[in-house]
Amino acid sequence: MPEAEVLYSDVKFNRDKGNNDGSASSAADTTYSAVRILEKQPELPAHQNIRTIARLQKMTDEPDAEMKNLTGGSCKRCPDGWEPHGGKCYYFSINEATWTRSRAACRRTGGDLVKIESTEEQEFLEQKVRGEMTEEEDKFWIGLTDSETEGTWLWTDGSPLDSRLTFWFKGEPDNFKGIDTMGEDCARMGKRGGATDLKCWFDASCEDPHKSICEKPEDPNSLRI
Structure with a gap:
């Protein structure tokens, strides 16, 4: 205690x-x-x-x-397996599928095939896919197609490709019909070993099986457990 x-x-x-004489004190x-x-x-x-x-x-x-x-130390703005960057979340799918099926898989997660809107974003994606590639044709679908009108490239949200912001490899797109007589109406990206000039977009048959890049906005309300 x-x-x-x-x-x-x-x-x-x-x-x-008391006094010595006994009187009152x-x-x-x-x-x-x-x-x-x-x-x-x-x-x-x-x-x-x-x-x-x-x-x-x-x-x-x-x-x-x-x-x-x-x-933001306790915030998880992207789901597990997604890569945060610049306010967006990216998922690099290693499942090979057609462009249409790849897009459907992205949409099931609340996103879509990636729309590239800046040089900085292209640089980030180019570095990521470079690390995932094991052979030259090991490329990734992006959300760009001219399937509606040949030569008019549109993103999945319907917006046109900005001609000032393109990253086509030299000679692309060429709409090669040697494999698919319908031509090449979908865009993929990636160059094994890297592309120092960032130009690594290629058109291809939409029916070719490839990996893909999904994209969606970050969610600031999602908390890390």
């Missing part, structure tokens, strides 16, 4: 001071200073101590948790 010190100071007592003051009394303080039950410690710990942890939320 802990002890608490209680201090009483300048305590005065009155007593009669006057009162004399006696002062005792710094009188200290130790008192026992009752201990809290063990379970109350535990609860108190827990409350103190919670008060300490809460500011840290709040700071993580503010800085």
Whole structure:
């Protein structure tokens, strides 16, 4: 049981001071200073101590948790297996399928085949697919097609390809019909060993099986477990 010190100071007592001749005496003051009394303080039950410690710990942890939320430290903006970059989430599917089936798989996840909107985004994607490629034809579908009108390339959202922001490999697109008489109406990307100029888009038959890149916006409300 802990002890608490209680201090009483300048305590005065009155007593009669007798005369030598036996006559009445006057009162004399006696002062005792710094009188200290130790008192026992009752201990809290063990379970109350535990609860108190827990409350103190919670008060300490809460500011840290709040700071993580503010800085994004506890936020998971992309699902498992998706790569965050520039406010978007990317999924590099290694399943080989036609362009149409690849797009359908992306849409089932809430996204679509990737739409490339900047040089910086193209650079990020080129580096990622380069690391996934094991042979020259090991390319990835992107969300670009001219299947509606030959030569008019559109993204999956219906927007036209910006001619100032294209990354076609030299000689592409060529609409080669040697394998598919319908020509090459879908775009894929990737160059084994890398493309220093970032130009690694190729048109191909939409029926060819290839890997693919899905894309969707980040979700700031999704928390990391």
